[in-house]
Amino acid sequence: MRRLTENHFYNRFDLESLHHREPDDYRTAFQTDRDRIIYSSAFRRLQAKTQVFLSGEFDFYRTRLTHSLEVAQIGRSIASFLKQTSPALSEDFFVDSDLVEAICLTHDIGHSPFGHAGERTLHQLMKPFGGFEGNAQSLQIVTETIYPGLDSRRGMNPSRAFLDGILKYKRLFREKPEAYNQFIYDEQEYLRTFVLGDADLSQIGDLNHYRSLECEIMDWADDTAYCLNDLVDSMNAGLLRFERVKRWAENQNLHADHAQHAEAILSAIRDGKAESRFSKKIGSFIRSCSLIERSGPGAANSNRYRFSLFVDPAVRAEAEFYKKLSQDLVFDHPQLHQLDRKGKVILEGLFAAFSESYLSENGFRLLPESFDRIIRLKQSPRARARILCDYIAGMTDGFAIRTYKRLYDPDFGSILDLG
Numbered sequence: 001m002r003r004l005t006e007n008h009f010y011n012r013f014d015l016e017s018l019h020h021r022e023p024d025d026y027r028t029a030f031q032t033d034r035d036r037i038i039y040s041s042a043f044r045r046l047q048a049k050t051q052v053f054l055s056g057e058f059d060f061y062r063t064r065l066t067h068s069l070e071v072a073q074i075g076r077s078i079a080s081f082l083k084q085t086s087p088a089l090s091e092d093f094f095v096d097s098d099l100v101e102a103i104c105l106t107h108d109i110g111h112s113p114f115g116h117a118g119e120r121t122l123h124q125l126m127k128p129f130g131g132f133e134g135n136a137q138s139l140q141i142v143t144e145t146i147y148p149g150l151d152s153r154r155g156m157n158p159s160r161a162f163l164d165g166i167l168k169y170k171r172l173f174r175e176k177p178e179a180y181n182q183f184i185y186d187e188q189e190y191l192r193t194f195v196l197g198d199a200d201l202s203q204i205g206d207l208n209h210y211r212s213l214e215c216e217i218m219d220w221a222d223d224t225a226y227c228l229n230d231l232v233d234s235m236n237a238g239l240l241r242f243e244r245v246k247r248w249a250e251n252q253n254l255h256a257d258h259a260q261h262a263e264a265i266l267s268a269i270r271d272g273k274a275e276s277r278f279s280k281k282i283g284s285f286i287r288s289c290s291l292i293e294r295s296g297p298g299a300a301n302s303n304r305y306r307f308s309l310f311v312d313p314a315v316r317a318e319a320e321f322y323k324k325l326s327q328d329l330v331f332d333h334p335q336l337h338q339l340d341r342k343g344k345v346i347l348e349g350l351f352a353a354f355s356e357s358y359l360s361e362n363g364f365r366l367l368p369e370s371f372d373r374i375i376r377l378k379q380s381p382r383a384r385a386r387i388l389c390d391y392i393a394g395m396t397d398g399f400a401i402r403t404y405k406r407l408y409d410p411d412f413g414s415i416l417d418l419g
Contacts, residue, residue, distance in 0.1 A: 067225055353408075
């Protein structure tokens with residue numbers, strides 16, 4: 001474990017895991033966290049989950065998997081850039097790029113099929129049972145369910161620094177039950193307690209903005225990939241056509257910087273060079289990062305809370321401009337709304353069928369054998385509903401569609417069909 005002793009940025013508090021973990025002969029704790037994610041079925045399923053466009057419809061745009069890989073690459077580059085440029089860091093005191101990569105690879109692992117529309121639908125269905133949230137589901141997978149078994153499931157026993165890095169939101173569902181996202185499940189309070197150690201919650205202003213340095217890096221890497229790369233996919237898909245963008249820009253009363261960004265988009269569409277031009281911007285988004293020191297709860301326990309990520313406000317404003325354009329012209333497009341509605345109908349149908357069997361005991365055994373055995377060991381409807389939610393949320397888009405057809409389409413499915 002020579003590398004751990006060389007990097008004094010992290011201490012025993014950061015490396016501690018939920019349960020005792022034997023040290024590895026050749027990997028750091030953070031490399032172990034990363035590897036366990038990469039080799040999980042939950043991570044592989046991201047290849048068939050919607051990022052912006054329905055998975056599998058075309059072969060050139062991002063899925064949740066390719067998006068996560070891009071976020072991980074950007075996150076590693078930010079960590080490397082900070083090590084090279086920040087006067088606060090050195091050869092034996094730096095942000096661990098393996099840790100950042102692990103967090104970035106995991107940040108979307110809990111997302112449901114059919115993108116954010118699927119997440120909203122599952123939350124409405126699960127509201128009586130504690131809600132559903134993509135970030136909370138990532139925690140659920142990492143700490144409770146990533147390794148399936150015949151009659152139980154277990155988590156990967158992550159390190160504190162890794163777990164904190166994916167804990168983007170720290171507010172419990174019961175603390176703001178009217179919220180439709182940005183919370184963790186009430187049952188995950190023990191994880192928040194573990195991550196924060198002896199930090200006094202009363203000294204933390206907004207739990208949802210109290211984030212470790214690595215979590216901040218992941219969040220900016222995610223924003224970078226989302227607002228640049230998804231923008232390119234939208235251009236390639238024909239949803240950001242020249243005339244639509246031009247008309248939108250003319251109606252926005254844009255100030256000078258934003259007008260320049262709009263013109264760059266129009267030029268890229270006109271010249272057919274969106275991929276190359278916006279790929280170059282990733283570098284400027286990385287170079288906009290620097291470290292600043294902060295004080296407050298957690299700073300005494302870990303350098304992860306002694307330092308914070310600072311991003312050039314002009315670059316943040318550019319990212320927000322791209323997000324607004326995507327929201328107005330892509331996410332509000334009728335074609336995407338039609339797909340969102342279809343995903344909503346499918347998830348509602350699946351949840352209704354499974355609830356009828358396992359929350360009201362009609363006798364049908366609809367879940368796979370292992371899930372069926374596990375859910376029957378649970379007595380409370382809330383615990384059973386969470387298992388149903390775990391199963392549905394883990395589906396790929398295609399598997400959800402096929403399962404819906406098996407349950408509702410008289411002409412689809414066979415006893416020999418394994419899904």
